Amino acid sequence: MNERPAPEKLPRDGSFDIRDWLRLELMPHFMCPGCGHGIALRALLWALDELRVNKDDLAVVSGIGCSGRTAAYIDANTFHVTHGRPLAFATGLKLARPDLTVVVISGDGDSLAIGGNHFLHACRRNLDMTLILLNNEIYGMTGGQVSPTTTAERFTTTTPFGNNEPVFDACEVAQAAGATFVGREATLQTPNLKDLLKDAIAHHGFSVVEVISDCTEIYGRKNDLGNSPEMILAQKREMRPEAYRNTVDTPFRPNPFNTGVLARRDRPEYLDVYRARTEALRRQGGGK
Amino acid sequence: MAETTLNDDAGAENAEATAARPTNVLIVGVGGQGVIMVSKVMATLAQRAGFEVKQSEVHGMAKRGGGVFSHVRFGHKVFSPTIPRGEVDVLLALEWAEGLRWLNHLNRSRGTFIADVKRIVPPFACRNRADGAPLGYSRETPKDVLSRVRTGYALNASGMAERLGNPRVANTILLGVLSTALDFPEEEWLAVIEQFVPPKTVEVNLRAFGEGRDWVARHGEVGPDEEVDFSPPAGLETPPRRPRVFIERAWCKSCDICVKMCPERCLELDEAHIARMRAPERCTGCRLCEYLCPDFAIRVLRLPQDASEEEASA
Incomplete structure (x- = not known):
């Protein structure tokens, strides 16, 4: 790894x-100019900082892809695992070390296509961990292939005449599969995203936060979505905060994505059930 | 005692013109304060007394906290529903700055100015978002204003209402003050108020009305400042903190987000397409650039004013 000049020391004002949370020797990070993943990473670290999570008690797991690389910049226990399997890995990790705060950073392709199976079953099991799904609608790192969340008619390297496939709504899928906390926020609203992530990490059970992120260099360029500031401002046009859901005239605002906490349910957490069962068996004198 | 009948000071006007001229009451305030309720009471009262009444209002601003006004005109014959500028007999302001805004509608020679000194700072008075920036809100004290009107009352009706246990009856207290400026019997006022307020609050409203009348009886024509708390609006006294923007040049990737998103247009890209501060004095320390920088290159610090200059120049 080539040496980089250390960043300047800054005074502190309490904010x-x-x-404090970055591996400074790896900075600047590898992501393209204007990539929303950096903002999402800031929101995650900010949330962890406000929750006063100890770095040693934190495990961040990520898969392959642009989203997968974001975990590498966090100065904590981070795991960079195989494509689509961060949730499988994290499940094992959490079962072995229930004391850790487990956060999974995954992308739309990683979680919904290649690891779709693990996504569904993680939601079903309701193990106490947090999935941050960075949705940029494309496989960015591998060259810009179509992903399950690519908007219809949009161009990618594998859909040169426009995407014909319908889209996955990750939050709907997660709710249907049984996740107990589901939220969505755009990178434009960094403080809101931070608050949502705080809620999600504090939630006892499996929580999914979909982060609307921008791929400016591939998706934005191929689809003529403008430069980085234009793309991030476009989020404002399309998003519709959940709190306003009942007050907005639905027919007049096509193709919005709801933001905020979309579902919060109470269901037994996997480890609680597991502990209760083992306790009961132990009292019986061991299971047969 | 301030039993000012409106038409007694008509001056050069002859009796016939005085009788023909309608009485004009202008009620102003901020959405949600009860401007419309006051004007309804006023209009109903005049109607019960056998006058012809015309009323016109702007409403629906309650959600946005915007200004609301209502014209009430009554007399033997009223032609237009709106009051011409300079013809208002009684200006009743439920909010201080709204009262000042409409002051030029008040008739200089016979007008009565009644205002609550409650201040509701509108959003556009906070356009300068820098810490410690002055609010664009009126600095005029009740003394300044009352010296310029013929009859004026400035009272802390909101404070009185809070002491009565319901801050929402401030408008009824002002109605009590208004009742002393017009020629209607007190029982009529009470009957109409009872008709318009929610049943559960009749009792407190009637007490508030009495409170307003008592206030005038106690203080005479011009309200002294003793009950008026007119310290500068909150926000002026916060210690200013100087925002400083630090940019890590090696980390910037020229994505232009900070430049385009800065609400004060403080940033620009230099010759090497790296972000730099163009106008540090305009920075309000809102931190939007820091939040939205995908490369963590920007750090905004809100340092106390006395931070050393060498830190600041870094």
Whole structure:
């Protein structure tokens, strides 16, 4: 790894400083200019900082893809695992070390296509961990292939005449599969995203937060969505905060994505059930 | 005692013109304060007394906290529903700055100015978002204003209403003050108020009305400042903190987000397409650039004013 000049030391004013949480020797990170994943990473670290999570008690697991690389910049226990399997890995990790705060960073392709199976079953099991699904509607790192969340008619390297496939709504899928906390927020609303992530990490059970992120270099360029500021501002046009859901005239605002906490349910957490069962068996004198 | 009948000071006007001229009451305030309720009471009262009444209002601003006004005109014959500028006999303001805004509608020679000194700072008075920036809100004290009107009352009706246990009856207290400026019997006022307020609050409203009348009886024509708390609006006294933007040049990837998103247009890209501060003095420390920088290159610090200059120049 080539050496980089250390960033300057800054005075402190009591606000969140992301440099406390970064592996400074790896910065600047590898992501393209204007990529929303950096903002999402800031929101995650900010949330962890406000929750006063100890770095040693934190495990961040990520898969392959642009989203997978974001975990590598966090100065904590991070795991970079196989494509689509961060949830499988994290499930094992959480079962072995229930004391850890487990956060999974995954992308739309990683979680919904290649690891779709693991996504469904993680939601079903309701193990106490947090999935951050960075949705940029494309496989960015591998060259810009179509993903399950690519909007219809949009161009990618594998859909040169436009995407014909219908889209997955990750939040609907997660709710249907049984996740007990489901939320969505756009990177434009960083403080809101931070608050949502705080709620999600504090939630006892499996929580899914879909983050609307931008791929400016591939998806934006191929689809003529404008430069980075234009793309991030476009989020504002399309999003519709959940709190306003009942007050907005639905027919007049096509193709919005709801933001905020979309579902919060109470269901037994996997480890609680597991512990209760083992306790009962132990009292019986061991299971047969 | 301030039993000012409106038409007694008509001056050069002859009796016939005085009798023909309608009485004009302008009620102003901020959405949600009860401007419309006051004007309804006023209009019903005049109607019960056998006058012809015309009323016109702007409403629906309650959600946005915007200004609301209502014209009430009554007399033997009223032609237009709106009051011409300079013809208002009684200006009843439920909010201080709204009262000042409409002051030029008040008749100089016979007008009565009644205002609550409650201040509701509108959003556009906070356009300068820098810490410690002055609010664009009126600095005029009740003394300044009352010296310029013929009859004026400035009272802390909201404070009185809170002491009565319901801050929402401030408008009824002002109605009590208004009742002393017009020629209607007190029982009539009470009957009409009872008709318009929610049944559960009749009792407190009637007490509030009495409170307003008592206030005038106690203080005479011009309300002294003793009950008026007119310290500068909150926000002026916060210690200013100087925002400083630090940019890690090696981390910037020229994505332009900070430049385009800065509400004060403080940033620009230099010759090497790296973000830099163009106008540090305009920075309000809102941190939007820091939040939205995907490369963590921007750090905004809100340092106390006395931070050393060498830190600041970094």
